[in-house]
Amino acid sequence: MHFSKGLDDVIVGRSAISWVGGETGDLVYRGFDVRDLVPGVPYESIVHLLLYGDPPSADPSHEVGRELAARRDAPPSTERVVDALPVGLPPLEALRTILSSLGTGSYGYPPTREQGFDLIARTPTLLARYVRRSRGLAPVPPRADLGHAANFLWMLFGAAPEAPRVAALDGYLALLADHGMNASTFALTIAISAQSDLVSAATGALGTLKGPVHGGAPSRVSDMLDSIGAADRAESWIRDRLARKEVLYGFGHRAYKTEDPRAVVLHGIARSVADPHRLALAEAVEAIALAELRREKPGARLYTNVEYYSAVVLEGIGLPRELFTPTFAVARTAGWTAHALEQAADNRLIRPDVEYVGPPKGRVWPRPLPGH
Amino acid sequence: MHFSKGLDDVIVGRSAISWVGGETGDLVYRGFDVRDLVPGVPYESIVHLLLYGDPPSADPSHEVGRELAARRDAPPSTERVVDALPVGLPPLEALRTILSSLGTGSYGYPPTREQGFDLIARTPTLLARYVRRSRGLAPVPPRADLGHAANFLWMLFGAAPEAPRVAALDGYLALLADHGMNASTFALTIAISAQSDLVSAATGALGTLKGPVHGGAPSRVSDMLDSIGAADRAESWIRDRLARKEVLYGFGHRAYKTEDPRAVVLHGIARSVADPHRLALAEAVEAIALAELRREKPGARLYTNVEYYSAVVLEGIGLPRELFTPTFAVARTAGWTAHALEQAADNRLIRPDVEYVGPPKGRVWPRPLPGH
Numbered sequence: 001m002h003f004s005k006g007l008d009d010v011i012v013g014r015s016a017i018s019w020v021g022g023e024t025g026d027l028v029y030r031g032f033d034v035r036d037l038v039p040g041v042p043y044e045s046i047v048h049l050l051l052y053g054d055p056p057s058a059d060p061s062h063e064v065g066r067e068l069a070a071r072r073d074a075p076p077s078t079e080r081v082v083d084a085l086p087v088g089l090p091p092l093e094a095l096r097t098i099l100s101s102l103g104t105g106s107y108g109y110p111p112t113r114e115q116g117f118d119l120i121a122r123t124p125t126l127l128a129r130y131v132r133r134s135r136g137l138a139p140v141p142p143r144a145d146l147g148h149a150a151n152f153l154w155m156l157f158g159a160a161p162e163a164p165r166v167a168a169l170d171g172y173l174a175l176l177a178d179h180g181m182n183a184s185t186f187a188l189t190i191a192i193s194a195q196s197d198l199v200s201a202a203t204g205a206l207g208t209l210k211g212p213v214h215g216g217a218p219s220r221v222s223d224m225l226d227s228i229g230a231a232d233r234a235e236s237w238i239r240d241r242l243a244r245k246e247v248l249y250g251f252g253h254r255a256y257k258t259e260d261p262r263a264v265v266l267h268g269i270a271r272s273v274a275d276p277h278r279l280a281l282a283e284a285v286e287a288i289a290l291a292e293l294r295r296e297k298p299g300a301r302l303y304t305n306v307e308y309y310s311a312v313v314l315e316g317i318g319l320p321r322e323l324f325t326p327t328f329a330v331a332r333t334a335g336w337t338a339h340a341l342e343q344a345a346d347n348r349l350i351r352p353d354v355e356y357v358g359p360p361k362g363r364v365w366p367r368p369l370p371g372h
Numbered sequence: 373m374h375f376s377k378g379l380d381d382v383i384v385g386r387s388a389i390s391w392v393g394g395e396t397g398d399l400v401y402r403g404f405d406v407r408d409l410v411p412g413v414p415y416e417s418i419v420h421l422l423l424y425g426d427p428p429s430a431d432p433s434h435e436v437g438r439e440l441a442a443r444r445d446a447p448p449s450t451e452r453v454v455d456a457l458p459v460g461l462p463p464l465e466a467l468r469t470i471l472s473s474l475g476t477g478s479y480g481y482p483p484t485r486e487q488g489f490d491l492i493a494r495t496p497t498l499l500a501r502y503v504r505r506s507r508g509l510a511p512v513p514p515r516a517d518l519g520h521a522a523n524f525l526w527m528l529f530g531a532a533p534e535a536p537r538v539a540a541l542d543g544y545l546a547l548l549a550d551h552g553m554n555a556s557t558f559a560l561t562i563a564i565s566a567q568s569d570l571v572s573a574a575t576g577a578l579g580t581l582k583g584p585v586h587g588g589a590p591s592r593v594s595d596m597l598d599s600i601g602a603a604d605r606a607e608s609w610i611r612d613r614l615a616r617k618e619v620l621y622g623f624g625h626r627a628y629k630t631e632d633p634r635a636v637v638l639h640g641i642a643r644s645v646a647d648p649h650r651l652a653l654a655e656a657v658e659a660i661a662l663a664e665l666r667r668e669k670p671g672a673r674l675y676t677n678v679e680y681y682s683a684v685v686l687e688g689i690g691l692p693r694e695l696f697t698p699t700f701a702v703a704r705t706a707g708w709t710a711h712a713l714e715q716a717a718d719n720r721l722i723r724p725d726v727e728y729v730g731p732p733k734g735r736v737w738p739r740p741l742p743g744h
Contacts, residue, residue: 001385002381005384008723010374010725011376011725012724012726017730026733028728031732036736037737055738057738064503083456086449096472096475097453097473103469105465116529134413185568186562187576191555193555194584196581196582201580203579207568210479210563214568349378349626351554351558352383353383353552356400358389358403358425361403365408365412
């Protein structure tokens, strides 16, 4: 038996979907370096790549784009559940119930690509419906003539989105579409290993993504930047925070011991969409934070992680902070689907053991039992 | 790095909650052999034992029983979600959305015992509400003067339940309350490891329990018994089924290489609650199935598993088959809570790795990209 509390040193299977090169700073989707794909390759083509293993044969009117556009309308039964949720929930909290309500008996085992297209296409529709309802606004129906990213913004804001914002969101969704055997994907894989269905598994994945250690932190980067306020206050703010042993958000990652390639690409995207003053603040804070963190822990290989420039990009797109992690989930439905299909193709129940350290067998219940 | 696809040979942590002795046929809750606890110890006392580590100090009006009875009323906001679900869903499908809808921002990290009491107390209320609504029946409000098992039957059927049925359900819930690091508990543990909340984690656990390899099979035992119909048809039916390489439900378990202690106790409970003809059929089928399975695979240590007599007991209680796995979930909310508390007390993100076997880095996208 092999003991490993965080499973850091355990390989739970083989995967052809994505490679996270933690030492070299690589993220590769089926052989393609994400830095070569973004910006440029639309999210729909990334979905195609992740689910089929190869790029689509014709662009942009390829099969997956049509499939997703055709499946954006959510079933009325799930719309009713969305409309029954209390208004004003954190959208991430609502999204868990929304994802679950997509399953109405129609998502059996094994998962299929078609089920995945439904999941990927409908998640933004239902999320946008909830967010608008929480604000007292009527739902904006999806438009089949828009791409995935543009349509999400259309359904959220009810106005034709500006091209730089669409491109920025498209790039964000592509970069966040998959990332090896991360915690939410692992939770999904366990559900599939028990031969549960894609919606059940994705709901569990979302419940895991909700944890701030995994997906829930980018809005805290925005809060931190607000709190610092100006570049000339960054050094004292950061030193004070580190002196109190508090965390700086947006730095360090379990997998990457060098630059996170997504952070690099998102930094580039931020230049096209972020408010210049905000970007300048973020860059100044980043430089000081890295210097201070490295001064504090000279041996630690600490770098800017994906959350840092995700926050700057999502702010620039105009998304409210409470939608940062839900938008991460919108992106990750692609990777979740790909991993569900891969696990089902060569399935085995994931069932580890624990070392029992409780009282030894043989305790006696203190009172006589009626049944004995 | 250690490679293990099913994690069979991996210990993911230490736990003082329950010990599954697969070689010796033991299930121990915090030092107590479940065979010494059931029948006799009410589910509420098992909840106390699992969550606090020791038996309650006074019985039956002990703290946990009062806590659960006081928390049975579900918030109107979640009742609205339950009532918005389509009628006629498989209740297990509905239960996933119901569990999720319990979270309305009030279940933060870290999990607490009080959150667990809410989860354990409200799950049967909301499940019963959905089941009755699906049948066109008005909800039956919970009764604080009844125990957990009796109240569940009261809310389902709207009539005072008979004592043997209450005792049988109480025993079933106690026996199914926890079982080491099973797949659903592991999915929950991963969500907690990301510092997600108890409702998110339990929703993911339910999504995993839904898989027939884990929790979804006891109703198939009932279907199998129906299909066999009479003891004198069992041998030919079973031989024919095995000849077609099809599975016999209710036999074999990943952990147990000897008798599952729960199956033994449930067999005893079945004698007090099952229809005598049905029990006789089940016993005849069991004997023949074990003989045939052992003849087919002489080396395999195959025994009757927990699902087999679960089916007979739950039938005897009068529960419809579609409620078998949801009732398993009602029981397991106790173990899920205990494991969530234990994981949070010594937490570390669970994040394994996979071996990338896809195309090597360096593929070139077949068309020029607009962004390059």
